[in-house]
Amino acid sequence: MSGHSYSYFPGCSQSGTAEEFGLSTEAVCRALGIELAELPDWNCCGASSAHMTNDLLSVALPGRDLAIANLLSKDLLVVCAACYSRLKVAQARINCDEALAGKIEDIVGADPRFNGEVRHLLDMLVNDIGFAYIKKWMKLELSGLKAVPYYGCLLVRPPEFCFCDSVENPTDLDRLLEAIGVEVRPWSFKTDCCGGSLSLSRTDVVERLVNRLFVRAEEAGASCIVTACPMCAANLEMRQKPGRLSFKIEHRVPVLYFTELLGLALGVAGVEKCLARHIISPMPLMKELELLTTERA
Amino acid sequence: MITGLNAGLEKRLEADTGQKVRSCYQCKKCSAGCPVAFAMDLLPHEVMRMVVYGQEARLLGSSTIWLCASCETCSTRCPNEIDIAGVMDGLRRMAVDEGVIPAEPEIAAFHKSFLAGIKLAGKTNEPVLIGAYKALSRRVFDDLGLGAVMLAKRKIKLLPRTVKDRRAVRRIFRGSKGGARM
Ligand code: SF4
Numbered sequence A: 001m002s003g004h005s006y007s008y009f010p011g012c013s014q015s016g017t018a019e020e021f022g023l024s025t026e027a028v029c030r031a032l033g034i035e036l037a038e039l040p041d042w043n044c045c046g047a048s049s050a051h052m053t054n055d056l057l058s059v060a061l062p063g064r065d066l067a068i069a070n071l072l073s074k075d076l077l078v079v080c081a082a083c084y085s086r087l088k089v090a091q092a093r094i095n096c097d098e099a100l101a102g103k104i105e106d107i108v109g110a111d112p113r114f115n116g117e118v119r120h121l122l123d124m125l126v127n128d129i130g131f132a133y134i135k136k137w138m139k140l141e142l143s144g145l146k147a148v149p150y151y152g153c154l155l156v157r158p159p160e161f162c163f164c165d166s167v168e169n170p171t172d173l174d175r176l177l178e179a180i181g182v183e184v185r186p187w188s189f190k191t192d193c194c195g196g197s198l199s200l201s202r203t204d205v206v207e208r209l210v211n212r213l214f215v216r217a218e219e220a221g222a223s224c225i226v227t228a229c230p231m232c233a234a235n236l237e238m239r240q241k242p243g244r245l246s247f248k249i250e251h252r253v254p255v256l257y258f259t260e261l262l263g264l265a266l267g268v269a270g271v272e273k274c275l276a277r278h279i280i281s282p283m284p285l286m287k288e289l290e291l292l293t294t295e296r297a
Numbered sequence B: 001m002i003t004g005l006n007a008g009l010e011k012r013l014e015a016d017t018g019q020k021v022r023s024c025y026q027c028k029k030c031s032a033g034c035p036v037a038f039a040m041d042l043l044p045h046e047v048m049r050m051v052v053y054g055q056e057a058r059l060l061g062s063s064t065i066w067l068c069a070s071c072e073t074c075s076t077r078c079p080n081e082i083d084i085a086g087v088m089d090g091l092r093r094m095a096v097d098e099g100v101i102p103a104e105p106e107i108a109a110f111h112k113s114f115l116a117g118i119k120l121a122g123k124t125n126e127p128v129l130i131g132a133y134k135a136l137s138r139r140v141f142d143d144l145g146l147g148a149v150m151l152a153k154r155k156i157k158l159l160p161r162t163v164k165d166r167r168a169v170r171r172i173f174r175g176s177k178g179g180a181r182m
């Protein structure tokens, strides 16, 4: 497939706690012939900390990235759900408020009015590339794998920027997983908040939210949770152990990026290394289901 | 007696956030779906009413404005199209601007550390963030075991990532008065 070429905002997490998300994203895009040109010298979007404490800063930080994206004049592909949300909100506010646009232009010293589209990776794969094309390149059906898709907050809210088919019950990730042979288990917690922004500061609150998600995922018969957000993934992986006050059961449910499973299905090299690096290892599960090439060889 | 009333609060908040909280008819849908309601001292629907009543001191000194996780579940569901999360943002920023002592010092310390890290490097580096947060919040011993696991799994990179154009980043912080307060 030709013609799929984007400028690319990898985001901070994808070279830190969520390196596997970044690596598997890039590998999957290579395998599908999607061209990614990394935004030169991009900066952090400010995440929730900027937006929660300083409104102007929360637009100016992504504003500089949008100004850089302007120079590349391509749609901007974003991996992290939080970066996606911050860039999307900033673009909408800059492009419909000339006074604000002028202020941001002053602060960043370049034109932040980006006319391309800010796209999330999942949106691009589901709506531009499509399941038929993905299936054509598929090397391995992930049969036997039971998963619940976890969208979290930022892929669906605020609704103005939701690319999924529904705000309350999205199915984009469900359908993508089904296309590669995963058994998607129904559950009602797809878009519940995991409390990510409080993960370090109010661990007690977060443990309660995370524990509930795991209990529900286990009840739904899932052997893993699949996500498209590095904040959710880090938070869910880190907080499965019972803390001081919150809950008693220790969960050991792997939390995987959808790109890792997609990479596995496409037979992309390097994905197994990503899987091996999770805090809650999915390797025993993958071995049992014979989904690893090294095992099958 | 309730002190710290400010009859102009609702107008000021509307000017800042565009939200008309007086259209709230107290259906409590926001509070019913709020994931952190169990930990809040004021429920979201109570916050809406208290804004109309001008109870500035209680609102700005509440835990709720810091505990709100910005998940926007409430804003998505409000039958009167109030962006409740946006109101929470407005109140929190007001508290920051006015130097009100945060009722949730750890959460405030987290945001401050996060922004300090960006100001320094232009990108977020987990070790810098965690170090700054531990120093500011004085919670040095939390999560030590987890830190070791993350290092072993190479989840934490010791070499920081930085933006080359540091001046541009400093300009953004200066221009938006970021990180100066709190
Ligand atoms: S959902 Fe809206 S109308 Fe109902 S109580 Fe909350 S703010 Fe008021």
Ligand code: SF4
Pocket (backbone or CB within 6 Å): B030, B033, B034, B035, B036, B037, B044, B067, B068, B069, B070, B071, B072, B073, B074, B075, B084, B085, B088
């Ligand atoms: S945005 Fe804040 S107040 Fe609204 S539901 Fe989420 S945590 Fe609760």
